[in-house]
């Protein structure tokens with residue numbers, strides 16, 4: 711009995727508790743797919759330069775769960791997503807998050823090299839105490855489990871909006887306020903260039 715209790719946290723780490731097959735059904739009936747797309751490549755309305763919905767295919771399980779909890783609590787503010795987030799149970803959330811997390815990685819392009827955005831992403835800017843984005847979001851923006859989400863291949867319009875929201879403080883749900891701190895010194899031109907670079911990397 712006690713041995714089992716000790717083991718449980720490790721089992722939880724090994725595999726997300728949700729069921730991706732049930733999650734596919736629930737993401738459909740709960741309408742998530744209408745905006746967030748149904749497959750890893752198509753991504754529904756999340757594609758294209760106008761896409762303001764986040765791509766969820768290939769995103770980290772824990773990150774998806776945290777965002778839904780933050781929408782529910784109001785820690786991350788968005789009226790429509792608050793309604794969607796409070797409309798699903800924790801069990802549904804586990805399955806839906808497992809479904810999206812199991813989809814292939816977000817589509818990558820071939821971002822242009824040697825740009826200001828690449829320089830910022832890879833090396834940051836010591837003069838402004840800006841750390842390299844790679845240090846948390848990983849090479850090619852593939853994310854680092856337990857540290858920061860996947861951003862590489864995410865939609866450009868969505869990325870740009872989020873960076874503006876971190877900068878203005880209207881989004882402030884990152885632990886320790888790190889993303890607000892890093893977005894603050896960025897110019898609007900840098901945000902646009904970073905969003906383009908990250909979406910194509």
Ligand code: HEC
Pocket residue numbers: 737740741742743744745746762763764765766774775777778787788790791794795798806871
């Ligand atoms: C009518 C469109 C719409 C529907 C339906 C919808 N969403 Fe969203 N979702 C959005 C928008 C818009 C955002 C971006 C919010 C913002 O700008 O902060 C978002 C953001 C998210 C995020 C955060 C993504 C990230 O990268 O941080 C998650 C997770 C999410 N939605 C999950 C869901 C789930 C699960 C469902 C179904 C229960 C759902 N959404 C239904 C429009 C929608």
Ligand code: HEC
Pocket residue numbers: 764776830831841842843844845846847857858859860861864869872873883884885888889892904
């Ligand atoms: C110290 C670690 C750290 C560094 C460095 C960092 N980030 Fe983040 N970033 C995070 C974390 C953690 C989150 C998720 C916060 C949350 O829970 O909502 C995040 C979220 C984001 C998001 C929102 C993703 C989504 O799906 O909504 C974007 C965009 C982003 N970061 C871009 C950047 C860029 C560009 C840089 C470099 C200028 C950068 N980050 C540097 C930790 C970091």
